[in-house]
Each structure stands twice: as C-alpha cells, then as structure tokens.
Amino acid sequence: MRRKLAAGNWKMNGTGAALAELAALAESHSAPAADILVCPPATLLSRAAEAARGIAIGGQDCHAKASGAHTGDLSAAMLKDAGASAVILGHSERRADHGETDAQVCAKAEAAMAEGLTAVICIGETLAERETGNTLKVAGTQLAGSVPANATGANTVIAYEPVWAIGTGKVPTLEQIAEVHDFLRAELTARFGAGTADSIRLLYGGSVKPSNAAEIFAVSNVDGALVGGASLKAADFSPIITALEAS
Numbered sequence: 001m002r003r004k005l006a007a008g009n010w011k012m013n014g015t016g017a018a019l020a021e022l023a024a025l026a027e028s029h030s031a032p033a034a035d036i037l038v039c040p041p042a043t044l045l046s047r048a049a050e051a052a053r054g055i056a057i058g059g060q061d062c063h064a065k066a067s068g069a070h071t072g073d074l075s076a077a078m079l080k081d082a083g084a085s086a087v088i089l090g091h092s093e094r095r096a097d098h099g100e101t102d103a104q105v106c107a108k109a110e111a112a113m114a115e116g117l118t119a120v121i122c123i124g125e126t127l128a129e130r131e132t133g134n135t136l137k138v139a140g141t142q143l144a145g146s147v148p149a150n151a152t153g154a155n156t157v158i159a160y161e162p163v164w165a166i167g168t169g170k171v172p173t174l175e176q177i178a179e180v181h182d183f184l185r186a187e188l189t190a191r192f193g194a195g196t197a198d199s200i201r202l203l204y205g206g207s208v209k210p211s212n213a214a215e216i217f218a219v220s221n222v223d224g225a226l227v228g229g230a231s232l233k234a235a236d237f238s239p240i241i242t243a244l245e246a247s
C-alpha cells in the first residue's frame with residue numbers, strides 16, 4: 001500500500017517570514033496520516049528544516065554533479081546538508097526557463113538518489129500537445145527519459161503536472177487525470193515490474209485547491225498532490241492535507 005504524499009512547491013516565493021506558515025502547518029499536522037513535504041526556496045532550507053518538526057523538507061532542483069565550477073548551482077549533497085530529504089526535479093518551469101532535457105533530469109535524479117534524497121520527478125504535456133492528441137506520448141517519453149533505471153518507491157515520486165493547469169485555475173477532468181495516471185502506472189509496470197511500479201507514488205499537480213482536492217484524490221492511481229500556490233499558506237494547504245488523509 002502506498003502512503004499518500006502531500007507535497008508543496010513554494011517556487012520562488014518566501015523569505016524568512018514565510019516560515020511561520022510552515023510552523024503553523026506542522027502544528028496542525030503533528031501526526032499526519034499522509035506524508036507531508038514542503039519545498040521552499042533554497043535560501044530557506046535549513047531554517048525550514050528547523051521549523052518543520054516532522055514535515056519533510058525538499059529542494060526544487062539540484063545539479064547532476066557533486067561539486068565544482070557551476071556558479072549558482074547546488075548539489076544534492078548541499079541540499080541534504082541543509083536538511084532536505086527530497087528534491088523536485090524536471091519541473092516544467094525549469095524545463096521551460098532553463099531548457100532542461102529528460103536526460104539532464106535523469107542525471108540529476110541519479111545524483112539525488114546517490115545522496116539518499118527522494119527525487120520528485122515532474123512530467124506533463126503543454127496545451128498544444130494535449131490538443132493535438134499527444135498527451136500520453138509526451139508523458140511516456142518524459143517518463144522513460146527522466147526516470148533512472150534504479151528507481152524504487154523509496155527514492156522516486158512521479159508528479160504529473162499538465163503545463164496548462166499550473167497556476168491557471170484550469171484542471172483536467174477527473175477522467176483525463178485517471179487516464180494519464182493509469183497509463184503512467186502501466187508504463188512503470190512494463191519497465192520495472194509490478195512490485196516496484198506499485199510502490200512508486202504518482203502525484204497530480206496543477207491548480208490543486210481545497211475546493212477540488214477531495215475529488216482529485218479519489219481518482220485511480222492518484223497518490224497525492226504537488227501543490228504550488230495553495231501550499232504557500234497553511235490555511236490553504238492544511239485542508240488539502242486533510243482531504244488526502246481522508247481519501
């Protein structure tokens with residue numbers, strides 16, 4: 001049985017004052033029935049790890065190399081040293097803003113896993129790709145190219161985030177979410193076998209809110225959510241976590 005996971009991606013939001021939201025979240029979810037992960041900006045990682053009390057902390061990217069001449073980048077070991085136990089990789093905003101390819105995401109995931117971090121690997125189609133009937137093709141290609149061969153339920157989480165649903169208030173239909181998640185599970189089964197595939201959690205991401213969380217969490221093969229905007233305030237993220245615990 002996969003343990004559910006509520007993950008928050010703060011993106012490029014938050015200074016020290018935002019840690020009060022994390023402390024409030026930890027306070028109201030001291031013994032959660034689902035895993036909770038918050039990924040703040042890297043500048044807040046070590047302070048977040050102190051404020052989080054039981055909530056896991058993650059980075060939003062890491063470099064594929066362990067160290068060296070890569071100005072502005074962070075290695076997986078640095079994230080771990082700052083208190084992270086996970087890292088989001090291949091988010092569509094990084095694929096778009098920094099031209100990250102599946103192969104680069106895969107190399108980053110390998111580096112993260114080598115440090116004992118859980119790689120939260122993001123995939124998802126653009127609106128143009130959906131409208132031309134290529135959703136599953138894109139999801140399959142990204143999955144195959146971005147997920148390392150040594151993926152397990154312990155070191156890998158997959159987040160399906162349709163690009164057109166991120167920050168837009170637009171959400172796929174429940175049937176559309178089910179279609180992609182069922183497909184991803186089948187693809188993982190074909191590649192890794194049922195045992196490993198059944199242990200890897202599949203998150204949905206894109207405009208998840210307290211008002212739509214419960215119906216999304218009832219969808220087949222949805223093991224939780226990767227939440228952007230609604231993870232910034234404890235008052236929004238908390239009811240999403242509660243809905244996941246009840247699912």
Ligand SMILES: O=C(CO)COP(=O)(O)O
Pocket residue numbers: 009091161165166167168169205206207208226227228229230
């Ligand atoms: O990109 C996302 C999480 O990684 C989703 O963002 P929103 O929840 O703000 O749509």
